[in-house]
Amino acid sequence: MSTLVKAQSVTKYFGSKLALSNVSFEINTGPPVALVGPNGAGKTTLFSLLCGYTFPSSGELKIMHQQPGNAHLFGKLSALPQDAQLDPGFSIIHQLRFYAQLQGFGKSQAKQESDRVLELVGLSDAAYQRPNDLSHGMRKRAIIAQALIGCPQIVLLDEATAGLDPVHAREVRELISTLSNEATFILSSHDLSELERLCGQILHLDQGKLTEHNALSQSTSQQHFFTLRLAQKYEDVEKKLFALAGVRNVHNSQAKEYVIEYEKSAEAFDIQLLKYCHQQGWQYQQLVNGNTLENQIFHKEH
C-alpha cells in the first residue's frame, strides 16, 4: 500500500475567509475514500487543491510525491470537478479524443479510448452530440467519462451522482465499485448511504476542519451499534429495546429508525434483536451492523 496523497497542515484562505484550517491527512492506495461534510465545509476547496486548480495558503500537499498540477501527474490523476462544463462547441467524442491525445494517446488509440469510456458511462449513442444537446445527467456522465480516460491512479469525483436519475446513479456507483480495484477514488457526495456502500475511509470536513479520518469498517466494528429501521411506527419501541439484555443505550435517530448500542459481551445480539422484533410483531426494513454514516455525522454536527 503506497501513499497517494499527503496533506500536512494545509490551510486555505479566500481573501479573509478561511476555507480550510490546518488540515492533515494521508490517503493510501485502496478502497474509495469518502469526503463528507455540510455545504461550505471545504470539500470542493480540498478537491480544487488536490487537482492543482488552486493553491494552499500554507502547509504542504503532495500527490504521489509531486505538487498538485505537476506534469508528472498528467494521466495519473483525473477528476470530475463540480460545476465544470465541457466545451459547448464540440461533440462529446471530439473532446474526449482531444483529452486522450493530450494524455499521450495516438490518434487511433484516442478514438478507441474515447469509445471505451463512453461505453462505460452508457453514452455511446450520444457520442456525436454537443454537450448542450444533452440532459444534465448525460452531461455529467460525459464528464465522468473524461475522468476515466487512460489508467488514472487517483480519480476525484465531486458530487458524481448528484442530478442523476436513480438508474444511472446506481450505474455510476457500480462503475466506481468495479474500477476501485484499478484506481483509488476520492468521492464527495451528500448521499451518505452511497458513500457508506462504496467507501472504506472517510474524511469528514466541517467548517474547514478535518474532524474525522478513519476507516468506516474500523469505526463501526469498535463501537457495537446496530441501526434498526422498522417498516412502520410502533408504540414504546425505544423503551422496549432498552429493556433488552445487553442494551446500553437506544435512541430514535430519525422516523422509524433506532440506533442501539449494546454491551461488547453480548453475543449474537443481532439474532436476539430480530427474534424480539418477531415476538413483538414489528416488521423491520433493515438492520445495519453499526451506526450509519449519516447518524455518525449528524451526531457530530449537532
Place this chain on the structure above:
Amino acid sequence: MIFNWGYSLMQLHAKRSLDIALFELVRLFLTKRGLFAVAAFSICWLIVLRYAIGEAVNLLNSPNIAGFIDQVFGAIGLSKLLTWPQAELAVYWLIAVYSFPSFCLFLCADQTVGDRQRGTLRFLSLRATRAEIILGRFIGQLLILIVLLSITLAATLAMFTYREPSLFFAGLSHSLILLGYLVVAVMPFIALMSLINTFSRSARLAFIVAILFFVGGKIIVGLLAWQLPALEVLNYIFPGYQLADMAAQNAGLMLAVGLPLIQTMILLIFAERIFARSSL
C-alpha cells in the same frame, strides 16, 4: 520568478501545446460559430477588395491625378508604396497593416477566459501545464491569423494577376514577405490578449481592457513624456508602435521584427506567470 518561469519552461511539452493550438484551429473551421466568423470575415474582405482596393488601384493608375497622388503619398510618408508595380498589394498592405492588429484584439479576446468561466480549463489543466495552455492558445490564434492573412493575400494576388498576369511571380514573393511582416506584427497583439485573458472575467471585458490599455496608456505616456521627454521610450511597451513606420516601409528589421518579437515574449512570460498563480 525567474526560477519558476525556468521550471515551467522545462516542463513544456511541445506536442501538448501543438495539440491545444490545432484544437483552436479546428474550432474556427469545423464549428458552426467558427464558420460563421470566417464567412463574415470573408464578406468584409470581399467588400474591401472589390471597393477599397479595386477602386484605389484605378485611382493610383490614373494618369490624370498621378501628380496629386504623388503629393498626397509623399506628404504622409508613403511615397515608397507608389513604386510597387502591384498597386493592389500596396493598398492591401496599407489596409492590412492597421486592420489586422486591431482585428486581432477582437478575434483573440477569448483565449482562456471563456473556458475558465465555464470550467473547461479544469479538464485541460489535468493534462497540460498552464504554460502549455497559454502557449498552445497563443499559437492557435496565430495559426488562425496566418490562415486568414493568407486568404486575403491570395485574393489580392489573384486580383493583380488578373489585371496583369506578368506580375504574378514577383508579386508572389512580395506577398510572402508581406505575410511574414504581418504575422510578426500581429504577434504582440495576440500575446497582449493572452495576458489580459489571465485576469479578465469575460471576452468582452478583455476587449475593453485592451482598448483602455491603448487609449489610456498612450495618454499617460504622452503626459509623462511631456514632463520628461526621455519617457518617450515608454511607447515601446505598446504593441504596434512600429506600424506607422512599417506601413511606409521605413522600419528597419529591428523595429519591424525585433520589437514585436521582444514584446511578444515579454507579454507571454507575464501571462504565464499570472496564469500559473491564478485559481481555475
